[in-house]
């Protein structure tokens with residue numbers, strides 16, 4: 001069996017994963033800025049890091065998973081100047097900024113719950129950690145790596161770069177950044193406060209239009225966007241922790257700034273592994289406000305969007321995300337989701353018949369050249385997970401599992417009771433446990449419904465024995481009209497809800 005390995009953006013290689021403390025993993029993932037309803041771009045990261053967390057738990061680690069809520073400091077355009085995204089929305093909706101934060105945090109968590117993403121161990125808010133952020137800014141000033149101007153504090157990239165390397169994560173070089181910035185307009189308000197255009201805000205003096213402001217050693221103001229993650233990860237996971245995750249869109253400047261801040265304050269890097277997932281495109285295009293192609297998750301769940309022909313379930317969306325490797329692009333379209341829906345239903349249909357298939361007592365029956373042992377299937381799956389969380393490969397193996405179950409159900413192969421138990425175990429521990437898929441034929445697990453269906457199916461098989469085809473078809477068709485699919489196999493009939 002291979003070792004669990006992950007692609008580390010910092011080293012640009014796939015490295016074997018080793019935790020800092022035995023059997024414990026500290027994991028920090030950048031969470032949402034809560035100023036609007038969750039959209040398609042919000043779903044990939046949480047699902048990917050949820051699978052990473054579940055797999056670490058499967059491997060026996062206790063995981064402390066911290067995902068923050070950004071409710072202050074993230075300015076429109078991700079810039080150092082301008083309006084706070086939450087304050088802006090608060091004005092639009094005529095609500096308190098904290099009401100906006102609450103409404104959209106709740107909306108985000110409802111979507112995450114529906115998609116079976118485990119809740120974070122800790123979900124800290126930036127506004128709840130102003131003191132920690134001020135302390136960290138002060139520590140950076142004390143090291144001579146930040147400076148105060150007119151009530152704002154900026155990180156001194158040039159001073160830092162003399163001691164350490166700024167750009168270590170993104171591979172960007174300070175001189176090139178400087179040259180690039182020189183071409184851009186320097187007319188932005190506040191730009192002249194900075195010694196260099198690469199410097200970024202740790203604390204901003206509050207102008208009258210900023211509703212959210214706090215007292216600090218530098219006057220009334222609010223924290224910069226990047227400092228919250230450095231301060232909160234250190235508070236809950238320590239100055240050095242195992243995994244820091246986020247989208248590739250956060251790699252620069254957000255994560256680069258986090259590394260610089262934490263290294264300036266603590267003299268070493270905050271995280272051993274930096275894991276970045278790729279983005280979702282829509283029909284081959286980047287999602288952007290200007291293209292007006294954004295899809296809210298709610299619209300996916302109710303089908304109410306011009307690009308959608310129907311509604312899709314949360315598990316279809318989860319399955320769709322996992323069908324691509326997290327570092328590859330993922331293109332969203334109605335057809336792609338339809339294909340995921342079909343695949344996901346195919347897997348569920350196969351697993352639904354597993355409990356009722358008959359087994360053989362002859363152990364040599366289920367081993368032949370083309371009939372591998374269930375153990376091999378499980379090994380393939382675990383090796384795929386170990387190989388930088390290769391979930392598409394895991395799903396390919398689950399399709400192989402379903403193919404084998406269908407072969408047995410069709411009377412073309414046999415399995416022993418032991419193999420049958422092992423098949424079920426693979427499904428339960430891998431598909432449900434690690435991939436976090438929730439059966440959407442969940443009603444088949446409802447015991448009262450199952451008992452009633454058993455009675456109906458028994459009546460139907462009796463009708464068949466009596467050659468009363470009218471009655472047997474009537475039962476099948478009536479059930480079908482209510483969404484029940486009846487499958488007649490060699491070993492009797494099974495059912496599921498579509």
Ligand SMILES: [Zn+2]
Nearest residue numbers: 030031229254
């Ligand atoms: Zn962050």
